[in-house]
Amino acid sequence: MQLFRDVIDECGFIDLGFIGSQFIWQKHFVDGHSIWERLDRGFANNDLFMQFARAKIHHLSFNASDHCPLWIIPDGMEIPSITKPFKVEEMWLSDRGCSNVVEAVWTSHGEAEPSIKVIKKIKTKKCGKELQEWNCKHFRNVRRELEKKIVEGG
Structure with a gap:
């Protein structure tokens, strides 16, 4: 001891x-x-x-x-929240709105230096956030609706 x-x-x-x-x-x-x-x-x-x-x-x-x-x-320790990784849904690509969102984000103005602008947009995940918002408004809960239809047999 x-x-x-x-x-x-x-x-x-x-x-x-x-x-x-x-x-x-x-x-x-x-x-x-x-x-x-x-x-x-x-x-x-x-x-x-x-x-x-x-x-x-x-x-x-x-x-x-x-x-x-x-x-x-461990009070004071930041415990990271668990979030699902961002994924592009194939069905989005068939809708013109998806490319409009991507274009709008990437052509938006900000920093004058192009490389800084790209890095900033990647770090803030702006494109993904905008696409997720657009998805919620445009497609809503497609997966949930599909699962419901499968269960209902329709």
Whole structure:
């Protein structure tokens, strides 16, 4: 155990503390005595600690094991939202409105430097956003309608 403590010190790890019961592991013996310990811990180095100083580790109650689960809330950490990737639908290409949207986005004015204009339009995903808006207005929910027709047998 002392070697483990030495590694923690050597790496400069900081115990993140906890919220909840002080002991997360227990062992009860037939003779009546018990051992209660806090075995599981959350550690961070100084850089990580400074970045997520508001992170919280909760000791949860759990009766199906002799260990309590840890619930770590990385408060301050940005969790990316999951979005579906943009995809061009083949049916859009049969409609002149699709090419009108693309043309409008790519010919819109902005930066004078052509390369900057292209990079900016790609980074902001402007064309994809405009096409998705156009799709919602023009085609609405074609897939949902098709699925409904299939289910209805029509």
